[in-house]
Amino acid sequence: MPKVPLWDLPELPKNQLPPHLHLQKTRVFCNNDAPTHTENIHYSGAYAALGIDNSLRLDEFKKNFKVKVIKLNEDDMEFDLIGIDASIANAFRRILISELPTMAIEKVLVANSSSVVQDEVLAQRLGLIPIRVDPRLFDYMSENDVPNEKNSIVFKLHYKCERGSGERRTVYSHDLKWLPFGSEYVLPTETSSDSTSKPKTYTSFTSSQDSLLEFSNNPITVTPGIIISKLGPGQEIELEAHAVKGLGKTHAKWSPVATSWYRMLPEVILLQDIEDDDAQKLVKKCPVNVFDIEDIGKGRKRATVARPRSCTLCRECIREPGWEEKVALRRVKDHFIFTIESTGALPPEVLFTEAVKILEDKCERVITELS
Template sequence: MANEEEEGGKKIEIRRIVTEEEKTFAKNFNINDLPDIPTGLPPHLELQRTRVVCKNDAPIHTSSVVYSGAYNAVGVDNSVKLENFSENFKVEVISISEDGMDMEFDMIGINAAIANAFRRILLAELPSMAIEKVFVANNTSLVQDEVLAQRLGLIPIAADPRLFDYLSESDQPNEKNTIVFKLHAKCERGEPRLKVLTQELIWLPNGSEMVKESGGSTSSKPKTFTSFSRSQDSFPEFADNPIAPSNLNILIAKLGPGQEIELEA
């Protein structure tokens, strides 16, 4: 084998001697004898495709590759097939509370986006008891009334919603469709700042104690915001299991000396 190169205006001929071994290899070469190209995703791409990794600052790999042919170059079919999903998907129940109100479970073999859809459905579609209306009698804290009401609305209530009726706009709040709490906390002057926790929410089984504004007539019983015909603690479901927040240590507000919160919810 000869090649010609020019160097300094002169042609230089370079000869390379081909060995007999190379001639034999070239003569017997067959493209089908080449080793197979490795198929399958590299470990780091497989991790990114199938796992959401929780880091200290934020989760990673939360977005999914939905195009079926995204990994065709390496021989991986990324399409979603019902048969594969049925074989790989499973639900493992980790724990169930004694009262049946709390359950922890793992969903295995499912796309992160679909798992998040299940989470949103559980939050939005499952009925639960929550604070909807707040009547503030006095609030001198730094927390505005609207913010305070929003915080109260996010507090989970340990009450089975199946024991209550749905309250429509035309219904009168009664013992079958309404739960009432009161909160009265005050930080006396000269005392350190006071933390107002959910344990300060007191259940009122007889309904609201806050009197509505009236025309000044004293001949009738003062009207409140509810119309309970009987006490809720007379129901057998609540006799030994009084209604209260699920967590008694959730911070609602902090009061400075002289500040006070009084409300019904």
């Protein structure tokens, strides 16, 4: 490098980071050996020496922040969160997994089970079945609460494999029958003397759930098609399952998402022009077809980055020595491709708004604590 006197150095543009620092600030470099510059720089004075203010400005954020829905159906959702810090995107993800309530079967009263599946295991399996009901319509059941129509849902399962049939039968989740009137099992402490009044059961519903507006023509169901058990000839399962509201923190069965995650937007940059054979090679290397070939006339071909979004970071393109100088794989730090896979209790878009609400609540709590 030739020696250049300090005063001959070009003036730095004001309020703007030099390009390499800007790149390091906004991109994750996915090198062959390890990703670098993965951390976000939050400190407002991080670039004070350059005369640049690194603090986050609300108006800036408002201007830049964007949400783009890519895909949305009943269960899944993919959307882009642009212009947001990873910690916030991660907070949404964490809340989605563990802090959004749903209803799940917590108590199982087994009246009879002669199947090979042990009662505990059966209960665990039942617990993991997603219930298609809006948890917002229910209350949490605290320790000394009695189960009532506001805090629990009761299902019944009675399935028998007839002895003569000679074949095994499968019990599916859709064999669970919703009991809007609550439990049918009478408490053992109850004496059957007063036949006039209704005997006390394991739940004390004051009214039927299907008389409620929300469920009147919308019965509560569970996700169908999940195998609960298999019964041999003569075997029988008779049980009642009581679902309550809970959080994914306590047990994964209350998590409203199968999983939810994000990835940063891939950015694939060709550092040099890659032409002809190399271009062909590059296109061939990528298993997800990130690259394309364009004609640049005179029978020459050049590689272009056509679908960077589909890059899975297999690093095949930079695996061979020398290619790392030609192709750069990067991730945009403030662009998140967020995916939510709902289990069916709530549609994914509602889940996300709920998550936002919870985060809001949390922030408010912090603010009130502080003030």
